[in-house]
Amino acid sequence: MILLTGFEPFGGEAINPSWIAAEAASRILQAEGHAVAAVELPCVFGQSIAVLEDALQHYNPELVICVGQAGGRPRISLERVAINCDDARIPDNAGNRPVDREVVPGGPAAYFSSLPVKAALEALRSAGIPAEVSQSAGTYVCNHVFYALMHALDSGTADGVSPSNGSPATRGGFIHVPYEAQQVPRGSGTPSLPAAVMAEALAVVVRTALVTTGDLKLAAGTLH
Secondary structure: OEEEEEEOOOOOOOOOHHHHHHHHHHHHHHHOOOOEEEEEEOOOOOHHHHHHHHHHHHHOOOEEEEEEEOOOOOOEEEEOEEEOOEOOOOOOOOOOOOOOEOOOOOOOOEEEOOOOHHHHHHHHHHOOOOEEEEOOOOOOHHHHHHHHHHHHHHHOOOOOOOOOOOOOOOEEEEEEEOEEHHHOOOOOOOOEEOHHHHHHHHHHHHHHHHHOOOOOOOOOOOOO
């Protein structure tokens, strides 16, 4: 089972392309014969984790990819690391605005994605989809969910994460997508991608993860 999540709209936006892409990618993958579930998360600190944890318990997935919107970024961003820090520049959809608060009190400072991000990067570029490895998922609800996901997978708090039969543990990670084209005023120059391209990008990452146990040694870092 594959679990894809996206977020409800936030910040005054009418749509959130992360949810549109996750839902569309689930249909693409289902048509290819994969068992896939798509779940929409609230853009709310705390509540988003509760909905994610319920989905992990219910679906017991082997692969989890959470998706969020990073308006202004020009490419699909394969997030590498989640940090144990909530520091909200704007309130969430319930008016919460935590500052310098741990996602999981006493948890590790950070977790790395367990997706093959370099192999996924190469696959996306081969498919003609603009992509990058990102070193920061921010400190808003996206990072909040990313960190909680990796903490759950690392600690085995989701059913089947570390099966006693020795089968591989559930893998997971986070992807940021740009604005969808309809969110951006024509002529503004703000980067965007069509929802169909984002959905195919997610499907490419899923396909890559399902057949890749290790990862590639591919330079994809940044200077700052």
